[in-house]
Amino acid sequence: MKFSGLSVVAPAIVMLVVFMPTSEAAVDCSDVVKTLSPCLNYLQNGGGMPSADCCAGANNLYSKATSTDNRQAICSCIKTAAAKINTNDAAAQGLPGSCGISLPVPISRDIDCSKVN
Numbered sequence: 001m002k003f004s005g006l007s008v009v010a011p012a013i014v015m016l017v018v019f020m021p022t023s024e025a026a027v028d029c030s031d032v033v034k035t036l037s038p039c040l041n042y043l044q045n046g047g048g049m050p051s052a053d054c055c056a057g058a059n060n061l062y063s064k065a066t067s068t069d070n071r072q073a074i075c076s077c078i079k080t081a082a083a084k085i086n087t088n089d090a091a092a093q094g095l096p097g098s099c100g101i102s103l104p105v106p107i108s109r110d111i112d113c114s115k116v117n
Contacts, residue, residue: 027070029077035061036081039095043082046091055099062101068117075113082109 036043038053050058065071082092087109096102 027064027073027077029073029080031064032061032074032077033081036078040085043087043092043095044085046088050095050098054095055101058095058099059101062096071116072113075111075116079109079111079113 035057036054038057039050042048042050042054061074065074089109
């Protein structure tokens with residue numbers, strides 16, 4: 001059975017926003033998930049280049065990673081979301097470079113966010 005992309009992606013994004021832990025930092029997890037939601041297909045499947053909307057979201061997130069607290073909060077959000085949506089690790093790690101940015105927070109399920117500075 002084949003599902004349309006929207007019918008599968010929209011519920012996944014809603015679930016991530018609802019169950020995402022919040023942080024005391026200036027960056028809220030629901031904002032991180034919303035910002036990266038255009039990247040969902042790319043992060044799950046890899047291949048090709050991320051969409052312009054995905055890269056715009058990654059750039060937006062980059063602009064919010066201005067302090068250690070924000071970077072650690074973003075890291076925790078990304079780590080939790082990456083585990084829940086079962087990301088393609090190679091695509092996730094390559095996303096910033098594919099978008100032409102140097103994101104100071106790795107997109108990974110395995111990172112120790114307390115060590116992000």
